[in-house]
Amino acid sequence: MWARALGVLAGVWLMAAPAVLGYGGAARVSDLIVGPIAASASIIAVSEVTRSFRWATLPLGGWIVVAPWLLGAPGAARVSGLVTGALLMGVALVRGRLRERFGGGWTGLWRRGDA
Amino acid sequence: MTPPGWSYNPSSWSERLPLIGLATIGFGIAGYLALVQLGTIGRAWEPFFGRGSETILHSGVSRLLPVPDAALGAAGYLLDAVSGGIGGQGRWRTQPWVVVLFGIAVGPLGAVSLLLVILQPVLFHAWCTLCLASALVSLLMIGPAMDELLASLQVLVRERRAGRSVWRAFWGGVE
Numbered sequence: 001m002w003a004r005a006l007g008v009l010a011g012v013w014l015m016a017a018p019a020v021l022g023y024g025g026a027a028r029v030s031d032l033i034v035g036p037i038a039a040s041a042s043i044i045a046v047s048e049v050t051r052s053f054r055w056a057t058l059p060l061g062g063w064i065v066v067a068p069w070l071l072g073a074p075g076a077a078r079v080s081g082l083v084t085g086a087l088l089m090g091v092a093l094v095r096g097r098l099r100e101r102f103g104g105g106w107t108g109l110w111r112r113g114d115a
Numbered sequence: 116m117t118p119p120g121w122s123y124n125p126s127s128w129s130e131r132l133p134l135i136g137l138a139t140i141g142f143g144i145a146g147y148l149a150l151v152q153l154g155t156i157g158r159a160w161e162p163f164f165g166r167g168s169e170t171i172l173h174s175g176v177s178r179l180l181p182v183p184d185a186a187l188g189a190a191g192y193l194l195d196a197v198s199g200g201i202g203g204q205g206r207w208r209t210q211p212w213v214v215v216l217f218g219i220a221v222g223p224l225g226a227v228s229l230l231l232v233i234l235q236p237v238l239f240h241a242w243c244t245l246c247l248a249s250a251l252v253s254l255l256m257i258g259p260a261m262d263e264l265l266a267s268l269q270v271l272v273r274e275r276r277a278g279r280s281v282w283r284a285f286w287g288g289v290e
Binding site for chain 2: 015029032033036037040043044045046047048049050053099100101102103104105106108109112
């Protein structure tokens with residue numbers, strides 16, 4: 001749960017960062033698109049049945065780490081991207097507790113044999 | 116009522132009523148925004164972003180279709196609420212078509228409306244409080260609605276593997 005909350009916070013920060021740190025252009029557009037998608041994936045991943053949505057923040061975080069360099073953002077944006085992106089990649093790896101059972105789950109729909 | 120191999124019943128009212136409640140809230144917000152776009156209400160409530168709501172609600176993109184885009188959102192929430200309310204607590208098994216309709220309305224359709232809201236600050240350099248609130252409502256519904264969809268899809272897959280008609284199970288349910 002804390003991992004999902006951190007994912008949401010990181011996403012919301014990306015939405016605010018261009019205004020707070022004062023950068024525009026491609027770096028701003030990148031953060032304004034990736035931020036809400038990362039936050040949304042983290043919220044959807046709160047539900048156990050859709051916990052696998054947490055994996056979305058792994059590539060998104062990777063992009064956020066390198067994007068400020070590729071898109072020519074100022075120094076503050078690079079530090080922010082490094083921290084926020086690493087955080088997004090990190091929380092993707094945290095599965096969290098699963099209490100419920102869902103028969104064969106989603107993979108059971110195309111894979112035979114289990115439950 | 117609990118699907119085989121599950122620890123709870125995803126079609127129980129305790130699972131579905133919160134979703135129907137969220138859809139109703141979403142319908143209220145989107146309906147209000149549609150009235151703003153139609154001009155019935157002069158100006159949207161906007162506590163944070165100044166003229167942001169005006170900019171977004173009266174943008175060129177919002178007028179691409181013959182109806183205001185918020186009206187489409189309201190219709191989507193209505194579909195969520197209605198398809199969330201139809202059927203009893205065994206509907207994952209007795210009415211898979213309703214559950215699949217509900218799942219598509221909340222999942223893919225909800226995700227599309229979410230993406231459209233995401234594009235607003237990029238395209239217009241403006242934010243709109245109630246648009247964000249509506250997007251949040253759509254978002255909160257997605258995860259909790261998907262368990263019921265999974266249970267119904269599992270029914271259909273079981274029927275197919277048993278060599279029975281998926282078509283009949285989809286419309287008529289299974290024992």
